[in-house]
Every structure is written in structure tokens, then in C-alpha cells.
Amino acid sequence: MSVSRDDFSIAFRSALLQRGASQKFSIFSLIIIAVIIFFLDVYGFAVVKTARGVINDVVYRVSFLASTPKRIFPSLNSEIASHFNLKKENEELRKVIEKYKALELNLEYLTNENLNLKKVLNAENISNVSNIILAKVLVDRNSPFLKSIIVNKGSKEGIEKGMPVTKDNNLVGRVVETNYLSSRVLLLNDLNSRIPVTLDADNSQAILSGGGTTKPKLEYLPEGYEFTEDVNVFASGKDGIFIPGTPIGETTIDGEVDLFIDPNQLSFVTVILKKNEKKF
Amino acid sequence: MAQLNILNKIYAAGPLILLYYLSISDVDANLENFLEIFSINLQLIIIYFWMIKRPGLMGTGHVFVVGLINDVVMGFPLGISSLSYLIVCFVGNYVRNKSVNTTLASDWVTFLIALLLSNLLFFSLINNFSDLVIPFAKIGYNTFFTLFLFPIFWFLFNIYQMSFIGSQDA
Structure with a gap:
């Protein structure tokens, strides 16, 4: 019995402390270092924060380069396929151009009408484009636990924690971490994402909760609320983070929200440089 | 002869290169578009297999550096993946010290222990000490699929080992 206990302790110690020709560090010492780094990072020591910011910027850039084959191969495939469909595509494009020419005339008429109406209402033009930043998605690794993306703009461009991120004017998430040259955006379908939203004609208020799946769920709706399909969901802006009325998606019969923007298909996003009304 | 030597070194570095690549690139082993709960932790399989x-x-x-890189890319607190990977290394080391010859069955059973210890540590640290919340079900599914698919990768890595590195075990 004592022999087997000795065997156990020898094998245990050896596994923890042994260093061989190619093992320059013992597992024990590395575990201790990892624990120290973990707690320094979790409790937010200033030195670790700065170091992490620098490491993040470097690793994200390298990660972007390392992921190049993943981006290139699907696009090459589609380019080859489109090459064989050129004639057909040309005809279709001609039709589309004709259609858009007609629409352009209509648009010009509507723009003029809109400007005239604004003059009547004495409304100011709120579409100020100077407060938005177009950012490229560097890394969109699909983690089983966290749904986030890394964009190539950071505190250098004035991005701050908490700023809303959109694509085609639809909400996709918010900034949760900023480095000098990059930022991390928490997507709406992440497990840790909670957003106050408003929906339907009664302006019902709810919380949109990410579940790690593609469709986030609506929670805390009025008692007895019955879900109907295709009801548009907008950010209510009650948290002071998101702009009220930013479109998010449409409801499904199960109380989930079918997002207007597929979180797995993001290549460029817009960060809205909105001064935070809340501290994070 | 020198060329052969370089080739052998490249083949031998293959698993490590794959490990680094998986951590730093946005290539992942999650097929959630096909099956929402499906996700595997390929890094743990690679580390355990080659450690044994x-x-x-x-x-x-x-392994420690790969863990740090993974934390940065994934947005986890620094050091948590390193810890989880090192636990797997430790169990692998222990099993290697205790056993003379390993089979798929023995590796599979011992991998279960490594996986449970590693994921339990990951789950407890992340939920108790960080702002992130990860439900147990997510970790559970990940553990299940990683364990379930271990034999497939065991065979693949065995073929790689026999073809490019040499059939003799450590």
C-alpha cells in the first residue's frame, strides 16, 4: 500500500516539477506564473492594463494576417464562379441599371420634397457624419463562449468603451475594450449582452438578451405579452448608451429576435462616437 | 542529408505550428451554424495527444504562450487559457509517467479526467473572478463534443506521427 502511495507521489511530483531537454520550464512554475498574471489582469492593475493594450494591438494585427487564407479562399472560389457567369451577370446588371435610373429620378423628387418639408418644420439636419468612424473587422473568431469582434480602430481615433457599433444603420453591438489601435466589440448575441429595446405600436419595453446563439431573446416584456412574427425591434436608448430608434431586428414567434445584421458576416462596421452619458 | 534533417524538423514542429495557428487565427472548430450547441476545443486535444x-x-x-495568445484573441482574462492548458499538460505528464504503453481506450479515459479538470478550473475562475458569465451548459456541451471527437483526432495524429515523425511512442 505504501509502495503504491510512493509511486503516486513520485509520478505526481515528476509530472509537476520535471524538466527535460525540450521542457525548459516545469509545469508548476508556469502554473504559478499563469495564476499571478490572471489575478493581476482581473483586478485591473494599471501596468497590466497598459501591457495588455500593447499585446492586444500586436496580437490582433498578427491574427489578422494569420487569418488571411481563411478570407482569401472563399472569395477566390466565388470569383472563379462569377467569371463563368459574366454574360448572364452583364444582362442582369443592365436591367438593374435601368431600374436604378428610374429610381434615381424618383429619389431626386423625394429628396427635394424632404428638404422642403424640413424647412417647413424648421428641423435641423441630424445626420452629422463627423461623429462616426468606419472600422474594419480584424478578427471575428467564433468562440463557443463569447461573441465578439476586433476592429482596427481604437482610442487613437477617439473610440471609448461603451460606444454603439452599427452596420448599415442597424445595431450590431457595443465597444467593451479599447486599445490604442484596436477595439473589441461585444455583439448582440453574446451571452453577456443585455440591451433595452422597444417594439410594436404600444412601444413595449423589453431587454434583449444574448444567449450565445444566433438569435437573442426578448425578456422582461409586459405580463401576458403575446409574440407575433416580424415586429421590428429598436434600441430604446434608456441606458444612455444606444441611440433611441436604432433598428435591431424582427421578432419571431418564439420571442427571439432575427437580427437584421448577421453577426457572423461582418467585415466593416461603424462606431458612433457618442459621448457616454454613463460611466462604465 | 541536411535537407532531410530540416524536413524532419519541420514535420516535428507541425503540431506546435498547428497549435499556434489555431490560437492566433480566427479559424475555429465551431459549427454553430449547423448545430447550435456544437463546439470543440481542438487545442486541448492537440496538447494532450502530443504530451502523451x-x-x-x-x-x-x-503551451503557456499559446494560452496567453488565445486569451488575447478571445477576450478572456489573461492567463486563464494557459492555466487550463497546463492542467492538461500535467495530467498528460502524469499518465505518461505512470503507464508503459498507451492505447486509444486508455488515452480516451485519461483525457476525460484532463478535460474535466481543465474545464472545471476554467469555468470556476471565469465565473467567480471576472465580469464574464459563461453558463455551465456551454462548457458541458464543449466538453462532451471535445471528448466525443477525441478518437477521430487520435487516429489522425497517430497517422501523422507514423508517417512523418516515427512510430515509436515516448
């Missing part, structure tokens, strides 16, 4: 078969190819220092 050829520990010389998988230095613990490299």
Missing part, C-alpha cells in the same frame, strides 16, 4: 505521445514536441513554455 511525444512530449518533446510540445514544450510547456510554448
